[in-house]
Amino acid sequence: MADIVLDGVSRVFGHGDKRFVALDKVSYTVADNEFVAVVGPSGCGKTTCMRMAAGLEFPTSGTCKVGGKIVDRPGPDRAVVFQQFALFPWKTVQQNIDFGLRSLNVPRSEAGDRIAASIKLMGLEGYEAAYPHQLSGGMQQRVAIARAYVLNPQVLLMDEPFGALDAQTRTVMQEELLRVGRINPRTVMFITHAVEEAVYLADRVIVMTRRPGRIKETIDVKPVRLAEKWDNYERIEDVMDLESFVHLRTRIWRLLREQHDPADH
Amino acid sequence: MRALTFLLLESGAGMTGADSGKTRLVVGGATIAGLIAAWYIASTTGAIPKLDFPSPEQFVAAARQVVVEPGFADGLLFDHLLHSVKIILLGFFAATAIGVPLGLWMGWSRTAEALINPIFLLIRPIPALAWIPLAIVWLGLDDAAKVMVLWFAAFVPSVINSYTGVRSIDRPIIEASRMLGIGRMAVITDVIVPGALPSIFTGLRLSLQGCLTALVAAELLGAILGLGKVLYQAGLDIYPAMILVGMVAVALTGFVLTALLDVVESRSMPWRKR
Numbered sequence: 349m350a351d352i353v354l355d356g357v358s359r360v361f362g363h364g365d366k367r368f369v370a371l372d373k374v375s376y377t378v379a380d381n382e383f384v385a386v387v388g389p390s391g392c393g394k395t396t397c398m399r400m401a402a403g404l405e406f407p408t409s410g411t412c413k414v415g416g417k418i419v420d421r422p423g424p425d426r427a428v429v430f431q432q433f434a435l436f437p438w439k440t441v442q443q444n445i446d447f448g449l450r451s452l453n454v455p456r457s458e459a460g461d462r463i464a465a466s467i468k469l470m471g472l473e474g475y476e477a478a479y480p481h482q483l484s485g486g487m488q489q490r491v492a493i494a495r496a497y498v499l500n501p502q503v504l505l506m507d508e509p510f511g512a513l514d515a516q517t518r519t520v521m522q523e524e525l526l527r528v529g530r531i532n533p534r535t536v537m538f539i540t541h542a543v544e545e546a547v548y549l550a551d552r553v554i555v556m557t558r559r560p561g562r563i564k565e566t567i568d569v570k571p572v573r574l575a576e577k578w579d580n581y582e583r584i585e586d587v588m589d590l591e592s593f594v595h596l597r598t599r600i601w602r603l604l605r606e607q608h609d610p611a612d613h
Numbered sequence: 614m615r616a617l618t619f620l621l622l623e624s625g626a627g628m629t630g631a632d633s634g635k636t637r638l639v640v641g642g643a644t645i646a647g648l649i650a651a652w653y654i655a656s657t658t659g660a661i662p663k664l665d666f667p668s669p670e671q672f673v674a675a676a677r678q679v680v681v682e683p684g685f686a687d688g689l690l691f692d693h694l695l696h697s698v699k700i701i702l703l704g705f706f707a708a709t710a711i712g713v714p715l716g717l718w719m720g721w722s723r724t725a726e727a728l729i730n731p732i733f734l735l736i737r738p739i740p741a742l743a744w745i746p747l748a749i750v751w752l753g754l755d756d757a758a759k760v761m762v763l764w765f766a767a768f769v770p771s772v773i774n775s776y777t778g779v780r781s782i783d784r785p786i787i788e789a790s791r792m793l794g795i796g797r798m799a800v801i802t803d804v805i806v807p808g809a810l811p812s813i814f815t816g817l818r819l820s821l822q823g824c825l826t827a828l829v830a831a832e833l834l835g836a837i838l839g840l841g842k843v844l845y846q847a848g849l850d851i852y853p854a855m856i857l858v859g860m861v862a863v864a865l866t867g868f869v870l871t872a873l874l875d876v877v878e879s880r881s882m883p884w885r886k887r
Contacts, residue, residue, distance in 0.1 A: 404788055424794040434785035438807035438884045447803065448793035479884040499793070 350415045350425075350502030350535045352378040352401050357410035359396050359561075370396055372560035373410065383529060383536040385550035387543060389604065393561025394539045398505050401537055402428045414503055424448055427496035431508040433488045435480040435495070441467075442476040445495045452499070466498040469528055486517035493525070497532065504536045510545065519584050522548060543600045547593060548584055555603045564603055569596060667854035675854035676861075679843065685855060686846035688838050690862060696838040698866065700756055701824045704763025709820055712771030713813055719772070720779025721805055733772060741766030741827045745834060759831040766823035774816025778809025811885075814878045821874060825867045840866065 359371040371393040378384040386394040399405040400412040403422040412419050414426055422428075435444050445466060449459045467473060470490040480488050489509060496504060510518040522545060529536070529549075540546050546553045551570040556563055573579065576592040587593055649669065655661045656668035663671070679685040679693075686693070718725045719733075744765050745758075752758035782805070790804045806813075832841020840863050847855035879886070 402792060404791070422788070422791040422794075424792065426792070428789070428792045430785045430789065432783070432785055434783070434789040436786065436789075436804065436807075438810075438882070439803075440884075447790075447795065451794045451796055451799060481884070495793075 351380050351382075352503060352535060352537055353411075353413045354397060354400070355411045355413070357397070357400065357407040357412055359393065359400075359405070360408045369560035371407075372562050374556075374561060374563055375410075376554055376563060376566070378535055378537050381533045381535055383538065383549060383551045384554060385538045385540055385546035385552075386554045386556060387540055387546045387600065387604070388556030388561070388564075389558045390541065391561075392556040392558040394556050395507055396561070398428075398507050398537055398539050401503070402426055402505050404428075424452060424499045425501055426503045426505055427499050427501035429489070429492050429496050429504065429506040429509045431511050433480070433485075433492045433512075435488055435491055437480050440477050440479055441472060441483075441491050444480070444491055445498050448495060448499050462498050462500070466494040469497065469531070470494040470524070484517070485513050486521060489513060489521060490524075493528075497528070502535060504534045506536065506538045508540055509538075510542075511540070518545075523582075523584055525549060543597055543604070544588060547596050547600065548587060553596075553600060555600060567596065567600060572596060665853065667857055671854040672857055675852070675858045679855065679858055686838075686842045690843075690858075693838050693840050693843050694862065694866065696836075697828055697832070697840045698870075700759050700763065700839070701821075701828055701866075701870070703756075704760045704827070705767050705821055705824045707760065708764045708767035708824075709771045709817060712768045712820070713775045713816070716772040716775025716813075716816070717779055717801075717805060717809060720776040720809065721801075736765070737769055737773075739765070741769075741823060742830050745831060748831075749834070754835045759828065759836070762831045763824045763827045766827035767820035770819035770823060771813075771816045774812045774819065775809055778812030778816075779805055781812060782808035807882075810882055814874070814881075817878075818871065818874060821870055822867070825863065825870070829863060 354377070355375050357371055357374045358369065360367060360369050362368060370391075374393070374397065376384075386397060388394045396405060400407055401414055401419060403419045403426065406412075406419075419426075436447065439447060442463060445463050446459060449462065454462065467476065470493055472487070472490055472494060475483065475487065475491075480491065483491070489512075493509070510521050513521060526549060538546070538549060547569055551568075551573075553567045553569055554563060555565045555567065572592050576590060578587050578590065578593070581587045581590075588597075652661075653669050656663065656666070667675070675685075679690045681689075684690075684692075688696075715729065719729055720726075741762055744762050748758035748761045752761060786804065786808065790800055795804065828839070829841045829844065832839040833845045836842040836845075840859055843862070844856060844859040847853075847859055
């Protein structure tokens with residue numbers, strides 16, 4: 349079991365006049381092998397939730413548990429894919445993917461097989477000896493995802509992983525992620541501000557409000573996906589044309605619009 | 614000669630893109646050739662008095678004297694050069710071997726920073742040359758005194774730049790290594806050091822430059838051999854041609870040492886190549 353449980357999690361920054369509540373008693377669960385997308389306006393604390401599951405930040409109050417254990421540090425059982433890729437520029441593609449395995453003391457022969465498999469899975473064959481700066485953004489993010497998958501983590505935490513990519517590359521990456529997820533299902537917490545991406549990828553979408561960050565609503569996508577047989581369509585644009593998809597997308601859009609602060613404009 | 618220079622410059626300016634490296638070499642060579650030509654003309658026409666600034670012929674004669682026979686200031690140029698380079702390298706390596714790890718440690722550990730920074734802040738504003746009197750009192754006019762002065766000249770930039778090198782590593786990269794569960798040693802060897810390397814080399818270049826400056830100053834005060842000794846003796850003898858030879862020798866030494874450091878730099882960071 350590798351579920352993520354946020355229980356009454358709050359995060360407060362600063363104190364006195366400058367005190368502001370980033371997260372206010374947020375509770376939600378990502379079930380084992382479930383893909384949950386968290387959407388919300390910027391500053392709603394969605395990334396903070398993910399960083400807490402990763403062990404890179406800690407709640408001011410409440411608890412964050414992964415697999416039943418309170419998260420107290422980062423670790424390879426909860427692989428993170430960062431928005432800015434965070435590859436090691438001085439390591440080749442192969443070395444970047446291998447780095448985590450070395451610290452896990454995986455036997456070399458097994459490591460070789462696992463690296464080869466994840467390189468194949470992410471379509472990186474032929475780029476093993478390239479350095480990150482020689483690759484496009486899309487390819488770099490493939491390496492980052494391969495680096496996460498090779499660890500065979502129970503939990504994948506993705507922080508707007510496709511946010512820095514151009515529209516075409518993003519579409520390809522979304523399709524790839526769905527394909528890889530079918531081969532290798534994992535518990536995924538996927539942070540994004542792109543509504544279509546969330547509906548397309550996730551079993552469930554959590555919509556958050558801004559300042560203080562709270563859960564506005566949770567939308568079940570999976571039943572619709574199964575009932576309307578989205579999986580029969582290979583391309584993202586075909587799914588996006590379906591009435592059921594448009595309906596869900598519009599619903600989430602409305603939820604986000606409702607909390608739009610007119611004082612911002 | 615001048616017309617030729619202009620021609621070279623003209624043709625150089627016309628080139629583009631692929632030839633730019635070659636163009637720069639041609640333009641650079643032309644500039645220096647032009648300067649030498651101007652020098653020659655100015656000194657033959659008497660525009661520069663020969664007592665203040667040597668003519669090209671005087672320069673060549675002085676260079677021959679010190680390079681071949683009978684030498685100047687108790688030695689041939691080669692002996693002076695070897696001696697100076699030896700002291701530069703001793704000071705440079707002694708300082709950076711301590712300075713770089715220290716800077717890295719301060720960048721990585723807040724505790725180390727809190728412990729060491731106060732001492733460092735005291736040493737930092739003292740110009741390396743201000744250590745000369747103390748070095749002489751402690752170590753005499755020996756090479757050891759010079760190495761000590763060079764040590765301080767090279768130490769400060771190597772610490773500062775190694776420190777900023779660590780601090781400038783992107784936060785997500787550090788977080789990624791923590792997420793991957795990388796052990797302490799591997800974080801140092803595979804993340805901190807390579808991440809700080811570009812900045813470390815900036816520091817090393819400044820250290821080397823500092824060593825050269827401090828060396829000449831230290832040798833001016835007294836030395837048995839060395840490029841500074843050549844300059845000092847030539848000054849006492851009111852021998853402008855030899856002063857110029859000494860300056861050119863110092864410039865070339867700095868140029869060669871920096872070029873060597875550049876080679877080491879690009880070899881140690883293969884990922885920066887295109």
